[in-house]
Amino acid sequence: MTAIRVLPELLISQIAAGEVVERPASVLKELLENSLDAGARAIQVTLDEGGLRRVQVEDDGAGLERDELALALARHATSKIASLDDLQGVATMGFRGEALASIASVSRLTLTSRTNDAGHAWTVRAEGSQQGAAEPAARAAGTTVLVEDLYFNTPARRKFMRTGQTEFGHCEEVLRRIALARPEIAFSLKHNGRVSLHLAKHSGAERAAALLGTEFTAASSPVEARAGSLRLHGLAGTPQSARPRADAQYLYVNGRFVRDRTLSHAVREAYRDTLHGERQPAYLLALELDPRAVDVNVHPAKTEVRFRDSGSVHQFVMHALKRVLSPTAAEAPVSYVRVAAAPGGGQPGLQLAQPAAAYQRFMAAAARADNAAPLPQAENAPPLGYALAQLHGVYILAQNEAGLVLVDMHAAHERIVYERLKTGIDAGRVEQQQLLVPAAFRAEALEVALAEENSETLGRLGFEVAAAGPNELAVRAAPALLAGGDIVGLTRGVLKDLREYGATEVLKARQNELLATMACHAAVRANRALTVTEMNALLREMEATERAGSCNHGRPTWYQLTMADLDKLFLRGQ
Ligand SMILES: Nc1ncnc2c1ncn2[C@@H]1O[C@H](COP(=O)(O)OP(=O)(O)OP(=O)(O)O)[C@@H](O)[C@H]1O
Numbered sequence: 242m243t244a245i246r247v248l249p250e251l252l253i254s255q256i257a258a259g260e261v262v263e264r265p266a267s268v269l270k271e272l273l274e275n276s277l278d279a280g281a282r283a284i285q286v287t288l289d290e291g292g293l294r295r296v297q298v299e300d301d302g303a304g305l306e307r308d309e310l311a312l313a314l315a316r317h318a319t320s321k322i323a324s325l326d327d328l329q330g331v332a333t334m335g336f337r338g339e340a341l342a343s344i345a346s347v348s349r350l351t352l353t354s355r356t357n358d359a360g361h362a363w364t365v366r367a368e369g370s371q372q373g374a375a376e377p378a379a380r381a382a383g384t385t386v387l388v389e390d391l392y393f394n395t396p397a398r399r400k401f402m403r404t405g406q407t408e409f410g411h412c413e414e415v416l417r418r419i420a421l422a423r424p425e426i427a428f429s430l431k432h433n434g435r436v437s438l439h440l441a442k443h444s445g446a447e448r449a450a451a452l453l454g455t456e457f458t459a460a461s462s463p464v465e466a467r468a469g470s471l472r473l474h475g476l477a478g479t480p481q482s483a484r485p486r487a488d489a490q491y492l493y494v495n496g497r498f499v500r501d502r503t504l505s506h507a508v509r510e511a512y513r514d515t516l517h518g519e520r521q522p523a524y525l526l527a528l529e530l531d532p533r534a535v536d537v538n539v540h541p542a543k544t545e546v547r548f549r550d551s552g553s554v555h556q557f558v559m560h561a562l563k564r565v566l567s568p569t570a571a572e573a574p575v576s577y578v579r580v581a582a583a584p585g586g587g588q589p590g591l592q593l594a595q596p597a598a599a600y601q602r603f604m605a606a607a608a609r610a611d612n613a614a615p616l617p618q619a620e621n622a623p624p625l626g627y628a629l630a631q632l633h634g635v636y637i638l639a640q641n642e643a644g645l646v647l648v649d650m651h652a653a654h655e656r657i658v659y660e661r662l663k664t665g666i667d668a669g670r671v672e673q674q675q676l677l678v679p680a681a682f683r684a685e686a687l688e689v690a691l692a693e694e695n696s697e698t699l700g701r702l703g704f705e706v707a708a709a710g711p712n713e714l715a716v717r718a719a720p721a722l723l724a725g726g727d728i729v730g731l732t733r734g735v736l737k738d739l740r741e742y743g744a745t746e747v748l749k750a751r752q753n754e755l756l757a758t759m760a761c762h763a764a765v766r767a768n769r770a771l772t773v774t775e776m777n778a779l780l781r782e783m784e785a786t787e788r789a790g791s792c793n794h795g796r797p798t799w800y801q802l803t804m805a806d807l808d809k810l811f812l813r814g815q
């Protein structure tokens with residue numbers, strides 16, 4: 242065996258570089274974070290060949306003194322922490338004092354800097370283990386770090402690099418993550434001599450729109466919640482705007498982009514009930530907390546964190562987000578004042594200049610046909626208002642103070658049934674109704690066996706299914722909510738789920754999918770005529786149901802057209 246020996250400095254740095262400097266984008270991340278820590282207000286990034294030839298970051302931050310330059314490039318040299326205590330409460334992006342040394346060990350690095358009160362700038366050059374002396378240079382206050390020919394001296398690593406275009410894509414993503422967290426800083430990005438991004442100093446929403454698109458900002462709700470020293474803020478994409486790919490999910494902890502299971506799990510939970518399984522929500526969420534309550538010294542690249550109390554962080558984030566995503570319809574962000582009843586109980590507030598006689602006759606006939614219809618007498622109109630009519634058997638039209646409410650009847654009913662079933666299962670049992678005539682159907686022997694083995698689970702779901710022969714099943718009782726629907730289709734659907742996933746899975750992990758299948762079977766189908774009373778009942782139930790704003794496939798269940806929206810449509814008052 243060879244004798245143990247201490248490794249040379251350069252090799253130590255190169256080993257360290259393996260962890261931090263994975264690719265040009267990681268160089269860019271380290272340099273950008275240094276500029277943030279230096280208090281920069283504007284940062285210019287210049288890349289050539291995706292950063293493989295050149296990564297350059299210029300800032301207008303605090304800068305370095307002449308004799309600090311060499312130290313900045315030395316390993317374990319940092320201005321950011323001095324003790325274990327500092328480390329435990331670290332508020333800067335960097336603290337390891339290793340990034341520049343690591344980068345310098347695998348590239349040709351030039352560091353040029355000038356503090357505010359220095360007469361001129363100073364520059365040093367480092368190449369592998371060679372470091373030159375500081376020389377005078379010209380530059381305004383701030384720092385420029387130029388990194389050329391990454392991995393020129395470690396060809397094995399160089400081989401792992403992809404094309405310039407791919408590396409550029411990674412660099413862009415790094416810049417995007419940082420720029421989203423720091424809208425108050427201006428950024429520009431040049432690639433191969435061309436300006437590819439220019440971001441002025443922004444507000445948070447402007448920055449999000451500039452980087453993630455106005456489609457995202459338009460279809461998202463602001464998040465702002467606090468509890469003790471925890472704060473969550475940002476933008477949560479609506480369930481309706483979820484997309485097939487998870488390409489717009491940004492989570493930050495104290496300004497740092499992170500990948501953290503606690504956080505992403507909390508977010509997923511918050512979206513779970515309103516999102517169809519395969520859809521991915523878009524979000525930009527920042528958690529701020531006491532730096533002492535989170536350890537960022539987990540991995541050299543600092544994208545992982547450890548929370549001291551991950552349980553409370555999880556609870557806080559999940560609930561804060563749920564409140565934003567699933568307000569009950571009664572809390573929906575529409576302003577409702579009062580709908581005054583029109584004299585005679587007719588159409589309140591309808592102020593058409595020329596009410597057509599035919600229309601009035603039509604309304605009168607509708608009212609006669611449905612004597613039970615409660616006329617809008619209430620001083621305070623309910624949030625979703627009163628039903629006016631049904632459109633093509635699909636939509637309910639209702640009037641509230643704000644204007645017109647359009648309800649997708651099937652989606653709304655589905656959501657109500659879903660929530661009720663869920664409450665039933667959570668309470669241990671879904672309310673059951675005996676069928677006057679059992680619904681019998683032909684089944685495979687396997688299905689018959691399955692029904693018998695799972696009678697307990699089926700019971701919890703509100704079913705009583707028994708064998709009526711070797712190839713026949715009979716449903717004797719069904720969930721009360723669903724008893725009027727397609728019992729056979731419903732039972733088959735449930736058996737299919739049981740067969741594919743097993744009872745435990747169906748009741749736990751797949752519970753939402755199962756409930757969705759059940760609710761969908763039960764919900765009023767489009768094209769069923771509802772009386773005004775039934776429509777009003779549906780509206781009241783929606784107000785009382787959690788998450789009534791979207792059905793369980795993430796489609797919206799109702800939509801508000803305000804008087805102002807309608808006026809705009811008819812160019813009134815313009
Ligand atoms: N753009 C900059 N402006 C001013 N000072 C800088 C800049 N970049 C680096 N420095 C100085 O150089 C030091 C070393 O930087 P380096 O990135 O190697 O370590 P760090 O940021 O302290 O820790 P980490 O390794 O976690 O990034 C910093 O502590 C800082 O004092």
Ligand SMILES: [Mg+2]
Nearest residue numbers: 271275335340
């Ligand atoms: Mg650093």
